[in-house]
Amino acid sequence: AQTVTQSQPEMSVQEAETVTLSCTYDTSESDYYLFWYKQPPSRQMILVIRQEAYKQQNATENRFSVNFQKAAKSFSLKISDSQLGDAAMYFCAYRSVMRGKLVFGAGTILRVKS
Amino acid sequence: SAVISQKPSRDICQRGTSLTIQCQVDSQVTMMFWYRQQPGQSLTLIATANQGSEATYESGFVIDKFPISRPNLTFSTLTVSNMSPEDSSIYLCSVRAGGSYEQYFGPGTRLTVT
Numbered sequence: 078a079q080t081v082t083q084s085q086p087e088m089s090v091q092e093a094e095t096v097t098l099s100c101t102y103d104t105s106e107s108d109y110y111l112f113w114y115k116q117p118p119s120r121q122m123i124l125v126i127r128q129e130a131y132k133q134q135n136a137t138e139n140r141f142s143v144n145f146q147k148a149a150k151s152f153s154l155k156i157s158d159s160q161l162g163d164a165a166m167y168f169c170a171y172r173s174v175m176r177g178k179l180v181f182g183a184g185t186i187l188r189v190k191s
Numbered sequence: 192s193a194v195i196s197q198k199p200s201r202d203i204c205q206r207g208t209s210l211t212i213q214c215q216v217d218s219q220v221t222m223m224f225w226y227r228q229q230p231g232q233s234l235t236l237i238a239t240a241n242q243g244s245e246a247t248y249e250s251g252f253v254i255d256k257f258p259i260s261r262p263n264l265t266f267s268t269l270t271v272s273n274m275s276p277e278d279s280s281i282y283l284c285s286v287r288a289g290g291s292y293e294q295y296f297g298p299g300t301r302l303t304v305t
Contacts, residue, residue, distance in 0.1 A: 110292050120281060122234075122296035124192075129292070168233060172292070177222070179285075179294055181233045 079104045081171050083182035090159045091190050097144075098154045098185050100169030108174040111145065111152045116184075117165040125167070128152065156187075164189045193218055193286050195297035203303045204274055211270045212300045214284030219264035224285040225257070228299070234283065240267040274304045 080103045090096035102111070113125040128136045128145050136143050140160075144153045156163055169182040194217040204210050214223065223240040238246040238259055246259040261267040271278050284297040 112294075114296075120228075120299045120301070122283065122285075122299075124293060124295065127293060172294070174292075178236060178239075179224075183233050 079106075079171055079173065079176075079180050081169050081180050081182035083167075083169055083185050085185045086183070087186045087188070089188045089190060090156070090163075092159055092161060094159055095155060095157045096159055096187065098156075098167050098169075098187065100152045100154070100182055102150050102152065102169075102171045104150070104171065104173070106173050106175065110172045110174070111143075112170040112172070112179075113141070113143070113152075113154045114168045114170060114181075115163075115165045116168065117162075122168075126154065159189050161189050161191060163187060192293070193220060193288065193295045195284055195286060195295060197282075197284055197297040197300050199300060200298065201301040201303075203305060206275055206304060208274055209270055209272045210274065210302060211268050212282055212284075212302075214267045214269070214297055216265045216286050218288070220286040220288045221264075222287040223261060223267045224287075224294075225259060225267070225269045226283040226285060226296075228281040228283060230280070237269070237282075240269075271302065274302075276304045278302065279304045 082101045109130045111128045115123045126138045140157045142155045166184045168184045171180045196215045198213045225237040226234040228234045237252045238248040240261040258270045281299045283299045287294045
């Protein structure tokens, strides 16, 4: 079964600085998608960024970018120029193209200090 | 992206009663899912709501406890039956359109069982 591991229960970053959240996953499949979701205190899950496993180029969405290392099964999220609104729980998630179920990591709480 | 609404947004219920949660999407979607998120935890998939047929439940979840309906491509309900305090959680509806690999979430229903 696929598993997703987020080894950092909590991270802090100073406003305007850069922070990287770690995620590793375990799978025997070659075709899959990876996602980062953000859940602020309002509890609304927001899709931040996604990556298709067949793409070598790392995805980027404005201040958010990923470092996708397929061989190492690693998918970290980098947040540049951190803002107070970035404070939230961040979940890494995996979905197999074949099986279709989204599998979540345990989450990382990100605190942004002003 | 799809716009998803859930009713109620929160409720406090007595042990032994049942609550039905509604999920409405602003467009037709192929797949609808129900998740549970216990306080401070990650998301756990309860079931996939299939239009016109019985839902597909994950291990540890049964139809008698969590009956699900999906009468059309934009609406689904999840009932939490014979509630106990252990059912206190956030319940989230999630959707994925056919041909899309992105999955979106509703705002969640916060359930407290006393």
